[in-house]
Structure formats: C-alpha cells, structure tokens
Amino acid sequence: MASRPVIVMPDAVAVVGDYLRSALAAAGEAVPVVSRIPTPRPKAFVRLERLGGFSPTPVTDRARLDVHAWAPSEYQAHDLCALVRGVLGAIPGVRGGVTVYSVTEVGGPMWLPDSESGQPRYAFAAEIHMRGRVLDTPKSA
Template sequence: MRSEVIVFRDAEALLVDYLTAELAAHGEADVHVAVTMPNPRPDRCVLVPRLGGARRGLVVDAATIGAECWGTSETDAHRLAQLVRGLLAALPGRVLDGTPVYRVEELGGPVNLPDPVSGQARYALTAAVHLRGRALPAPATPTTT
C-alpha cells in the first residue's frame, strides 16, 4: 500500500497576493508587497520571506514568515506593521487561492529595526501561518499480464 504524497503551496506567494489585496482595501494601495526588496527600494513596502517552519502532521505546513514593514518614518513603518499584524491574525478560516489557512501564531511582535545601511524606518514581526496541503493524485500503476 502506498502512502499519499502531500504537497504544499508557496506560502510566500499566497501571502504576497493576500497582503497586496488587503492593504489596498485598507487604503494602502501604494505599499509594494514582495519577498525580496526591489531595486530601487520603494519608500513603503512589506517583505514576507519564508524563514523556515515545519510540517505539522500529515497535511499542515506551519510556514514561519518574517514580515518587514518599511515606511517613510518610524510612525509610518509602525502603523504599517500593526496593519500587517492584524491582517495576518485575520487569516484563520480563510481560503487563499484554494488553500485553507488553519491558524496563525505570532512568534514575535513588531520590533523597531531600522535598516542599518540606509537608516530607513522598518518594523519587523514573525508569524507561523498554518496552511493545508493537498494530496497528489496517485500515479497510474502498470498492469501486468
């Protein structure tokens, strides 16, 4: 008997799409959301790289996500971080592009972390986003005669 093969979606891509739409819906359409910093760096952006995480049981991926929120001032970066924090906390029970979100654990709340090179205002936080995987269809088995 074969075990099911469970695969997981790209948590970074799901969160980039989700945060882009939700930030725009909350009046923050000018915020660039990505996984890596574009060049040139925008004045306001949110980076959501996956920092690791572990599989939890057969079908749950607990993706550890770092959210870096860059703003035009310390106050702006802090406000953006609090909004991202709230949007992440609102994820449980939602389905992102067909992927159910079971739970979000805050691992580290917003911390003031100015960019050491540019000095630009930045706040960072960390969360584990629990996403459901899906089973791949079983491969066709050759028939024997």
C-alpha cells in the same frame, strides 16, 4: 500494498503575499508586498521571508515568516507594521485555493532600522498553519 499519497505544501510566502496585497489595498494602504527588496526601493513596502517552520501533521505546514514593513518615517513604519499585523490575523479561511487554519504571532513588532539604507523599518514574526494538497500521481500497475 497501497502507496501513500504525495502531499505538496503551499508556498506560504506566495499565499500570504497575495492575501496581504488585497487586504492592504482594501484598507487603503496599497503598498508593494514582496519577497525580495526591490530596486529601486519604494517609499513604503512589506517584505515576507520564510525562515523555516515545521509540518505538525503529514498534510499540513506551519511556515514561520518574518514580516518587515519599511516606510519614510519611524511612525509610518510602525503604523504599516501594525496594519499588516492586524489584517494578517484575518487570514484563516481558503486563500487562493489553499486552506489556512491559523496564524500565530511568535515575535511581536520590533523597531529594526535597515542597516544598509537607513530606512525606517518595523518587523514581526508569525507562523501560518496551512493545508497541503495531494499531488495527482499516476497509479502504478
């Protein structure tokens, strides 16, 4: 009996984070893109957080990501969020060796001031559909 291949899903936060760093810098907005809030906090930054998702097929993952944009003012936070939202729409393709099929917004931008720091923040949610990779496993005898 043939064994099924082992499929490993990509780290969606890492794939999207690498893409956004490059895309934001190319758009003239080179801000940190992180998975955890840095200490000390930069004046402006973007945080990605995976909040679940699902595998629609045995070889793909649809990661749900919350995307938060902090900046010195409400208007700057809005504009940074809008820029991230725009460039994220162009992510389909091969990114860092990972095939990204699509991005679907599941929650539009919302004003979400940071309750701990008081720093202005906007956020939105998206699902990123990407392909896993087959894990090379030794063949059994």
